[in-house]
Structures are given as C-alpha cells and as structure tokens.
Amino acid sequence: MNPTHPTARTAVVTGAASVRGIGFHTAARFVREGWAVVLLDVDEAGLARAAEALRETDASARVETHALDVTDPSAVRAVADAVASGPLPPVGALCNIAGIPSPASFLEVSLEEWDRVLAVNLTGPFLLSQAFAPQMVEAGYGRVVNMSSVTAQHGGGVFSKTAYAAAKAGVLGLTRGMARELAEHGITVNAVAPGVVDTDIRTGSDEETERALAAAVPLRRQARPQEVAALCVWLASEDAGYITGTTQSINGGTYVA
Template identity: 45%
Template sequence: MTSATPHELPTERTAIVTGAASPRGIGRATAHRLAREGWAVAVIDLDENAARSVAAEVAENYGQATCGIGLDVTDRAGAFAAVERINAELPQLVGLVNNAGISSPTPFLEVTDEEWRRVIDVNLHGAFHITQAAARTMAANEVGRIVNVASASAQRGGGVYGRAAYSASKAALLGFARTLARELGPHGITANSVSPGSIDTDIMGGRLSEDRKQVLLQELPVGRIGTVDDVAGVIAFLLGPDGGYLTGVTYDVNGGSHIA
C-alpha cells in the first residue's frame, strides 16, 4: 500500500457509499464514478444481495477492489462492524458518502410519531453511526473526506417528494456536515454536502409524469431534469484531491432552481 504524508490522499484509497444498490440511484452512480477515478469502493445497502451485486459489477467494470455489505444504518453496532470489515479487506479508508435515506411525502398535520422517528432514524441517526465509525479511522490516519447527500427540500422547506420529516432530516445533515468540518478539520478531514434538486432517480420514478416534468422544466434554467451522474460528479470532486480546501460547504446540484 502506498503511504502518504498527513492530510494527503494516499494513492490507494477506499470510499464507503451508503444506500448504493438502488438501480437508478445516486449512490450506485457514485460508486461507479469513484471506482472509475481509482477508488476502491465499499457498497453498503439494506439489501445485502443487491449490495454484493453492485460491488461485483463495479469491480468487473473498473478493476478496483470492492466489497458489498448488507447493513441497516440505524444499527450502530452493525455500522462499526461494517467499518471494521472494510478496514480489514480494502485499502485505507479515506472517503464516506452518506447517501442512505428514505423519503416521506406525508403532510405535517398527518405525520405520526412512528413516521417521524422512522425517517429521522434512517436519514440522520444512520449517518451519525457510520460517520463516527469511519471518522475514527480517518482521524487515526489524519486524512478523510465526508460528503452528506442532503436535498433541495432542506433549503426550500419541502417539496413534492419530501415534506416535514424528510426536509428536517436533510436540513440536519447540512448542519451535521458543518460541525464535522469544524471538529474534524484538525485531523485532516473535510466534510461537505451536496443538495440535489430534481434528479431522475428511483425515488422520483412513477411520480414524474410528463405534465409534472414540463412544470419542473419551466423552473430550471438549464432546461433539463438532473441525472444521478450530475450528482455523482460533484461528490467525486469533493472526495478527490482537488476538493481538499473545501469544507463545510454545500453544493446545490439543482439546475438553477433556486434562482428561477
């Protein structure tokens, strides 16, 4: 394994991507993008068989070391065990993409305690568990890159696909990343967020009718719906060598919807 001086990225490095097995998801596209750029990749997903399948697919396509792990990110002990396995099987852990999450279209006045806690537990507590486990390894090696996948819903106050519980959890991820940037910076770790807008993913699939698409296009200066690769490219940049002086920032990957 190639060594590096403190705060520099090692030549051989691993990134964890959570929620990375969805067929048309941001996580899967990110796993492919990172492997294409030379990263070993740990694919984590609730569906273990799907995680292993994606990991094998990535390894075959790019010749990088991978592993697929089935994990419920709300399981703290499981998260720490997953990182321990990754440390044993793959090159030095440097990157973490907190992508695992669930949506909640329930209007606020109808949200139950159970629904609220379910969304917060996956989207926020899950990110906390895997981040603390991974960050301890990063801090010991004095280098790391963390990217939280938030949402435009966190900034605009909900939307079509995610309302109160979802927006609150994603807004929390923005604050979480900024706090990590402050606390972990002295350990050579950066922490940033991406905030996707209208992206053509499985979450949007089935809800993105042609009429709805036309309405969205009127709000987007770029004139098209975003793709998972649009988001994956920004994540890869933030994890890579050129992202080393960026921390505590949020990249709005929304086609200009906030200025429309």
C-alpha cells in the same frame, strides 16, 4: 484513469444498491478514478447486482459489499470494524448517500414516519461518520460527503415534505459541526444538496408528476445521478482539500442563494 488521490484509498458509499441511484454512480465514479469502494445498503440482493455491474465495467475494480441498516448502531460499528480489518486500502472517503423520501404532509405525518425519516436521513450519517472518522484520522486523510437536499433549503416544494426537509436540514447542521471538529485532523466535511434527480427514490411517482418536476426546474430537466456523483467524488479529492463545512447546491437553478 485519473486518480483523485495518488495513494491507494477506499471510499465507503451508503445507499449504493440501486444501479439508477446516486450511491451506485458515486461508487462507479470512484472506481473510474482509481479508488477501492465499499458498498453499503439495506438491500443485500441489490448490492450483489451493483458489485457485479462495477466489475463488469472494470475487471480490476476492488469492491466490497456489506448489507447494512444505517440506523442500527451495533451493525454500523461491526461493518466499520470489518472494513478496517479487511483487505482494502485505508478508508479515505465516506459518502453518506442512503436516504428515504417522505411525501406525507405536515398535518398528516405520523410520529412513526417522522422518526423513520430522521433515523435514515440524519441519524444514519451521524452513526457512519462517527464509526469511520477514526480510521481517517489514523490514515491521515479524510473526506466526508453528506447528502442533503434542496428541500432543506426551501422547506419542500419538490416531492417530499416537512419531515424530509427537517431531516435534510439537520444534515446541514451535522455537516457544519463535524467540519469544525474534524478540521484539526485534516478531515473535510461537506454537504451536497441536489434538486430533483432522475432516480427511483420517488416510489409511486407517475410520469405526469415526473414531467412536472422537470418543468419546474429552470434548466427544464432533472439532474442525472452521474452529475451528482461527479460532485461527490470531486469533494473527496485532494483538489477539494481546502473546502469544508459547505453546502454544494446542484439543482439546475431551482434554488439560488
């Protein structure tokens, strides 16, 4: 174990129910580095499986789970209050990883789909950050990591299209605004923008599509969720304490700027 923070801290990770997902692997990395973790996801059964998997890997893992719709303001506040009054150490990091794709084209996307994609991918991080940031201010240590996407940087072209690109671009603006406003409290806020990652987010995608996505990457492969998780956890470390308001690209050369 090589803790990224010398004092016991808790990391809150959304979108953590899928054991193939970035959220789960981010939580697993936090556990490896000595943090307690709170797993949040709308999938309650998946959360139970994820928590069990973490404890099987490390019997001493401090894990708490809460089923949560990240677009529900009252539910988000209730979970934040429960975590604050619970047995785990103070919250030192929030990783807003929960997200949904949207392959619908611009001319075909419905308003209902548009609203749903923005609610999960953009409003969710806003609500979670607003709910947990006061706990970080009080504790004197805070790191927020928001999940964006290479799709936000080049307007699509991976799998999801305009609605997703708009939501993830909004995450970049949210990150920069939060970084400026929370800096006086010693809280850093950064965005991570992955390219194509080998997870289950692309529901309905076939093998041919997955091979084509990998072939379009200069490194000729999809990212492993563990690689994105390592970046997220590093941004939560003391070593990253002077980095804020940035977008950290991890895309295998898909987008270079």
